[in-house]
Amino acid sequence: MSLVKFRKRRPFGSLVTSDFFDMEDFFDNRFWNQGLVNDSFWNGRKGEPALNIKENEANFEIELAAPGFAKKDFEITIDDGYLNVSAKKSTSEEEKEDDFTRREFSYKSFERSLQLPENVKEEEIKAKYKDGILSFKLEKMEEAKKAKPKVVEIA
Template identity: 70%
Template sequence: MTLVKFKRRPFGELLSKDFFNMDDFFDSRTWNTGLMNTDFWNGKTMEPALNIKETDDHFEIELAAPGFSKKDFEITIEDGFLNVSAKKEMTKEEEEENYSRREFNYASFERALQLPDSVVEEDIKAKYTDGILKFNLKKREEAKKRPPKVIEVG
């Protein structure tokens, strides 16, 4: 038996296989390890991050969507889902004597949240400030938490 010094390959077992699988490379090495993540976008699906807080009488939802304006959002309620989408396009062109410069940028997302039956759909409010889209979803009266009722034993 001969001992051979182990030489680690740059991409581990991906290159030691007979065939290099590009799908495995991007699924397991780049996208799932957080290399594509930012503070606001979860890099795998390009959906904005959100926080949901439940209180006794309402839900608060905060959706991180920096760089958009109020007019960029489309918010609908359909079949028990709160659908939030936004699109923003920017084009800038400069024509000078020696050069031409054209820049463009496009950003969009869609997010659908299933609403619980306890929410009053007609009373949902939305507000966008400082890159955060906030929703206030009031609960129905019968769904609000009530203090415990004490029953005396007779």
């Protein structure tokens, strides 16, 4: 018995005959899934901006990258222990000349929900939007601030 090189059937027949070019891999590669198709601030998941969360003794700080929006474009709600952030923005422009009409429009939106820890004061959550970054400050409850981790000795 001898080994024979396996050749996949190519969708365009002999148009692409190189062993180095594989049409199926071309459509499955990172260029289409993550590369130039997505904006750099999106978190690799379609429709979700990147997020940073920091914790210190007194509070949590959350930063959400959302460039290109204005304060009025955001809707922020707290519902059933979740912080829900959504934003929508649309623009349209029309220019009419004697023999043509030019129209341009754009629409972008996102939604993001974060489950809040039980030790956060929901009524004191503050938000600020500056330079494309939506920032939140979540104050911890007093008993959570005082609690220190217990050290367990190994026997």
